[in-house]
Amino acid sequence: MKRIYISCDMEGITGICSDRHREIGDVFYEWGRKMMTRELNTVIDIFLKKGVEDIVVNDSHHYMMNLRIDELSSNVSLISGTHKTDSMMEGITSEFDGAVFIGYHGKSGLSNAVLSHTYSDSIIKVTLNGICTGETTLNAAFAGSKNVPVLLVSGDDKVAEEVTELKTGTRSVVTKIGITRSAGMMFHPEKIAKDYKESIEKVFKSNIKPFKIDPPYILDVTLKETQMVDIALRIPGTKRVDDSTLRFVSDDYITTYRAFIAIQTIASANYLK
Numbered sequence: 001m002k003r004i005y006i007s008c009d010m011e012g013i014t015g016i017c018s019d020r021h022r023e024i025g026d027v028f029y030e031w032g033r034k035m036m037t038r039e040l041n042t043v044i045d046i047f048l049k050k051g052v053e054d055i056v057v058n059d060s061h062h063y064m065m066n067l068r069i070d071e072l073s074s075n076v077s078l079i080s081g082t083h084k085t086d087s088m089m090e091g092i093t094s095e096f097d098g099a100v101f102i103g104y105h106g107k108s109g110l111s112n113a114v115l116s117h118t119y120s121d122s123i124i125k126v127t128l129n130g131i132c133t134g135e136t137t138l139n140a141a142f143a144g145s146k147n148v149p150v151l152l153v154s155g156d157d158k159v160a161e162e163v164t165e166l167k168t169g170t171r172s173v174v175t176k177i178g179i180t181r182s183a184g185m186m187f188h189p190e191k192i193a194k195d196y197k198e199s200i201e202k203v204f205k206s207n208i209k210p211f212k213i214d215p216p217y218i219l220d221v222t223l224k225e226t227q228m229v230d231i232a233l234r235i236p237g238t239k240r241v242d243d244s245t246l247r248f249v250s251d252d253y254i255t256t257y258r259a260f261i262a263i264q265t266i267a268s269a270n271y272l273k
């Protein structure tokens with residue numbers, strides 16, 4: 001295993017429990033950013049010691065400028081910046097041997113998952129082929145469409161449940177136990193470092209499969225406001241299935257994912273007032 005792709009989010013990093021930790025400009029944000037960098041470097045160092053030669057990190061949180069290249073371990077490239085066509089999965093190709101998701105969080109609607117959401121707080125629910133999914137599943141399917149297995153996902157205990165449902169052998173590292181959407185039982189970074197080491201050892205000894213779903217891909221997105229649906233219906237191929245839900249269907253997963261990103265971008269826009 002020589003090439004690893006890491007998508008690094010923030011809400012699932014240990015210590016993070018509040019909007020105040022994850023929003024640029026808040027006095028708590030800088031500490032949140034520091035914890036994100038620390039946990040990511042822990043993972044990078046373990047993979048480098050295992051002989052991985054090329055690691056690409058995609059900053060996958062909010063404006064996607066939380067990580068700084070000079071604060072990361074050497075031998076790492078960083079995809080940084082807000083507008084990326086493939087968002088949290090920008091830059092993944094079939095040339096990677098595996099993908100890793102760090103700092104992921106529970107799906108929209110979960111009351112006991114820390115900072116649960118699916119891409120945007122404007123999204124109430126996402127289903128893919130009838131199954132309610134979060135970012136872990138949507139992004140694992142993206143990697144799967146490139147034939148890349150997701151080796152490891154970290155986040156709270158609710159993320160670990162979503163990982164189990166992939167049925168690919170993907171390992172989980174639990175960084176915290178969700179209590180409410182804005183409170184959790186945090187584990188110490190040194191304990192988590194041991195868990196990452198053990199999990200990555202197991203990754204190298206197992207045969208983890210890419211996550212694949214058979215087409216057609218039927219994506220239903222329920223939005224917070226009915227006007228968001230009215231506006232998102234401008235995206236070719238979408239249709240309304242109820243007052244608050246749009247559907248998009250395609251035989252190509254990348255097309256489906258990009259339609260989803262377009263829907264969430266439009267639904268996140270602050271022009272409804």
Ligand SMILES: [Zn+2]
Pocket residue numbers: 009010011060061062
């Ligand atoms: Zn995030």
